[in-house]
Amino acid sequence: MPANLPPEARAKWLKVMDAKTPEEKIRALEEFISSVPKHKGTENLLLWARRRLSQLREEVEEKKRKRGGGGKGPRFFIEKEGAAQIVLLGVPNSGKSSILSKLTKAKPIIAEYPYSTREPIPGMLEYQDVKFQLVDTPGIPFDTGERVGWMGRTLGLARNADGIILVLDMTRDPLAQLRGAIKELEAHGILVRKPKAEVKIVRTSRGGINVVVLGRLVDASVDDVKKLLREYRIHHVIVKVVGEASIDDIEHSLIGNLTYKPTLILANKIDVPRARRLYELLKRNDIDKYVKTLPVSAITGEGLDKVGETLFNLLGIVRVYTKQPNAEVAENPLILRRGATVLDVAEHVHSRLAENFRYAKIWGKSAKYPGERVGADHVVEDGDIVEIYARG
Ligand SMILES: Nc1nc2c(ncn2[C@@H]2O[C@H](COP(=O)(O)OP(=O)(O)OP(=O)(O)O)[C@@H](O)[C@H]2O)c(=O)[nH]1
Numbered sequence: 001m002p003a004n005l006p007p008e009a010r011a012k013w014l015k016v017m018d019a020k021t022p023e024e025k026i027r028a029l030e031e032f033i034s035s036v037p038k039h040k041g042t043e044n045l046l047l048w049a050r051r052r053l054s055q056l057r058e059e060v061e062e063k064k065r066k067r068g069g070g071g072k073g074p075r076f077f078i079e080k081e082g083a084a085q086i087v088l089l090g091v092p093n094s095g096k097s098s099i100l101s102k103l104t105k106a107k108p109i110i111a112e113y114p115y116s117t118r119e120p121i122p123g124m125l126e127y128q129d130v131k132f133q134l135v136d137t138p139g140i141p142f143d144t145g146e147r148v149g150w151m152g153r154t155l156g157l158a159r160n161a162d163g164i165i166l167v168l169d170m171t172r173d174p175l176a177q178l179r180g181a182i183k184e185l186e187a188h189g190i191l192v193r194k195p196k197a198e199v200k201i202v203r204t205s206r207g208g209i210n211v212v213v214l215g216r217l218v219d220a221s222v223d224d225v226k227k228l229l230r231e232y233r234i235h236h237v238i239v240k241v242v243g244e245a246s247i248d249d250i251e252h253s254l255i256g257n258l259t260y261k262p263t264l265i266l267a268n269k270i271d272v273p274r275a276r277r278l279y280e281l282l283k284r285n286d287i288d289k290y291v292k293t294l295p296v297s298a299i300t301g302e303g304l305d306k307v308g309e310t311l312f313n314l315l316g317i318v319r320v321y322t323k324q325p326n327a328e329v330a331e332n333p334l335i336l337r338r339g340a341t342v343l344d345v346a347e348h349v350h351s352r353l354a355e356n357f358r359y360a361k362i363w364g365k366s367a368k369y370p371g372e373r374v375g376a377d378h379v380v381e382d383g384d385i386v387e388i389y390a391r392g
């Protein structure tokens, strides 16, 4: 339900949007929250606004920590490598480092005591001819809700990644870990479940309000969306809706700043008999329907051979092999997202190739017959071989 804000609150929201620094944003957001009348229609809006506020506060805290001394804790940034960066998250002692050391060549500290990992550690996981970068992180006690100094930095790392592996310690209450993790992640703007709709809002300096609906608006018309944006005094903007969105979803993305990260749950320590029983319980909660879950053991190795393929499918990756006319097929694939076109392939090779594109020949799943001649908007599939013909 749209909030139908009073003019005072709308004006305050404009200030939030125009605030330059996080500190200014925090002040403006606090004022906005206190100006919103509290009733059923504004419940969600306030929830999102408060989340955004706590996220901003963490960011400011983080900056202060960095300024004060600098040496206080390591820098939490890992340069991306390979097809995707996947951050391992989980409670202390859940087995994150053990999993990293089983799946990659990295050599993290593994210990019986909690909080043995103090900084992010990367390693490369190979699946066929694709490499995923896994990043081990210090434990976060999602289940107890206890605060740790590196939480903001660690979840920031996850926000910047392409995906998440949530490691559950199945010898302890897995539901408490899962619930706690989902709550904290959302507070940091991360969704682990794919939302029905994706709404992208880009403010522009002119051109009026443009609403592009690639899916469907379920409970509103394009005019309703325009009205909502005007309520917020946003007059120049591009709104892109993919999937099925409600007017509430649109208001949510305006305020909440949420982003979806493909997430895989590893239910670890499945070699322990108690863990197996708890896993059955977890399955009864239909967890796998929402977030892909694999039972694994970092000790016996059970289930870990499926991680690469599962990530590959979860991330929606396609591999394309390029080829020059009359030459061998390239050994290493280009890594693209599902739905990529021949033009995307050309762009990946070289921007000039895309600019001068004439046509391509294609072999593989997406070709009607081997060597089919296709245009720029032809959608490629995993394993396709593409030969591009350009002018000049
Ligand atoms: N039985 C069993 N024990 C495991 C498994 N995975 C890890 N462990 C043990 O659990 C303890 C913690 O393992 P770590 O890999 O250090 O856990 P972590 O999640 O990296 O811990 P922090 O870095 O402290 O957050 C060690 O004693 C491991 O041997 C598993 O699959 N089964």
Ligand SMILES: [Mg+2]
Residues within 6 Å of the ligand: 096, 097, 098, 108, 109, 110, 116, 117, 136, 137, 138
């Ligand atoms: Mg560790």
